[in-house]
Amino acid sequence: MVTRINNLINKINSRWGRSALLLLVLSSTLGACRKEVKPERLTSYYGRSYTEIFEAFWNGMNTNYMFWDVETVNWDNMYKTYKPRFEYLDQTKNDPQNPQRAVQFLVDMTKDLADSHLSLSFNGLTDYMISGYPVTGTNVFNPSAIRHQLRGDELYVPRSTFDVIIPKYYLTKAEMGTGTANDGTVWRINMGIIPRNNKNILYLEYKDFELQSQYYAVNTTANPVKPVLDNFFRYTKDPSIDGLILDLRGNPGGSVPDLDFLLGRLVTSPVHVTNTRTRNGNGRLDYTPWVKGYVHPQQGSTDFKKPIVVLVDKNSVSMSEMTSMSIKAIWPNAKLVGEHTWGGTGQIPSSDVKYMGGQFVAANFVQVYCAGVELRDVNMVCYENKGLTPDIQIAYDTTAIKRNIDVQLEKGLEVVTK
Template sequence: MKKILLAIVGVGMLLSCERALFERDKASNDPLVNFDYLWNEVDKKYSYFQLKGIDWNIVRDTLRQKLSNQSTEFELFDVLAEMLNTLRDDHTNLISPFNVSRFNVELQKPANFNARTVEKYYIPNGWITGPFFHDFLAGGQVGYIRYSSFMSSFSGQQLDFVLSRYKDTKGLILDLRSNGGGSIFNVPLLLSRFTTERLLAGYTITRNGPNHTDFGPRENFFITPDGDVKYLKPVIVLIDRGSYSATTFFAVLSLALPNLTLMGDTTGGGGGLPNGGQLPNGWRYRFSVSQLLDLQGNNYAEDGVPPQIPASFDWNDLTRDEIIERALQELL
């Protein structure tokens, strides 16, 4: 009898556990539960509400009504993606097993870079040293260096070689157009070759409270000279809307170096470092939790860093890169 009673109790406990597990799983997949969770996480931690003039309460009231507890996972994804895209921030994504949301800031403005034009008409015999594609322009008077992604690491020896090759030029063109970013640690490594003194170049602040205006103290961002080879002559840095994230960091920090000049179009932004987590249903998300400031405290990193010399690519003539031509005028 005891064994029978124990068996009955055991079955009852098992059924209770299964019921609790089923109810928990059902709750975690509830579209409204997941909507509220993500909205609250962004509300507590996102860093650019005030700068962008976003009314997050209106976003909630407008989009939550598109869902019910009967909504499909695809309908939930579309609504959550729409909610995140109101932030206009390519560091903000929703990652599900079947799709990834993105804003695509680069598509908001005309493109200003055509790789085929550069390779065919400017440096058809360009050298490839690690991630750098480079060669001489203007009869050897100017060096051109294309760095297409801060995701691509480089060694000190590679950078020594590239900069040494152009030591006798009048100036450099550093092309960061359509450089979507990557590792922020590559930014000071590259900037360190254009100065001989340690410079305070910018600040970061991080959201740290429930109010949209709650931020911690400024954290200094220094550029420290490094490496065996420096280049201290004029450097024209080419940027456009495709210059995002780490490239926007580079653009902001370069303003502290007097020999660097930004040319082209406004960068795509991405000055806020992303952080994230997991929704109750297991999907992952990320969004910007910090801000990047220049030395004057200007916070235009998320809306993009404007060029000091504007220039645009003319897509009617693909044999010519007007932005490179404008840079050559500055350097010669």
């Protein structure tokens, strides 16, 4: 259990594009001088004692966290409960277990918060307990990842399903492109046609949402991504294509501009698909007005009018969920097939300093990574920590896949060819 939790935390944080920040050790923090804080937005909160670390963290969350409007955790009660505990650490400042206790307190304060992008990064490796299970040898705590693990959610659909079984046993005119992700892992896109019930279904799957910025624009591999996507866009205009399956299973999200890049090729006028807002002050409920988000048509786009199915699962996160809800907004008859999605729809701005909410550092003891933009669908439904429910629910079948049968894809084909 412990190993699986640690592995899942590492995967989630690496895929969500976290950049590590070298924090000062606690001993340096306790002796540091207080610095001036920029008035426009607080991204660093300073402290020289455990009590001040607590105040920095509590105030940082109070000011920067995006989801207080839907949060079930009583943050004022957290202040009343944990401030005395941090004060006690200062009274026993020579106890070598104090840094570990401070970590556990911060974990306990945040373990039930809704933001699925939220993670705490501590200086060095640390140990803590979650629901009776020890988590050891990690410097990152991601509440959402651990909640999913403790609920017994299935692990990821293996890449062999996408890269071997589907191209070999389902696709005709199969095309594959590769690239190298920022974390050094191999990135792959799979595209082709699936003939079924005398119809031709266009299929597209890719590892994460970095289509335009990384893999379409800059790709020098032996199998470039650009020709694959160019052919995909060409197929969407081909009258012989009878439907589309977009496979977002296990896709952890990525770049928001990919929404226009991908779906903007399939519409000829702007379509309202989401609503977003940010923080506009240091008060807990200081928010900007809601702003409508649109998918914008791209050069050479046409209206796609064929049936659409999106395959999703418990590990479809962030941009996968945003794309799914956008498709449902543009094409109300489109269907989500598979499993309940993760529930991490908040956005991480590319330049957080422009926003009043988002990531910050508390007393140089912990870096807090969290959403800086709250997102809801066109009907103002919030999916954070809830996820999207598929129109047709069907679990991944590990037994059937050994016979080269992907039951979720089979169900998607059944739906899209009706």
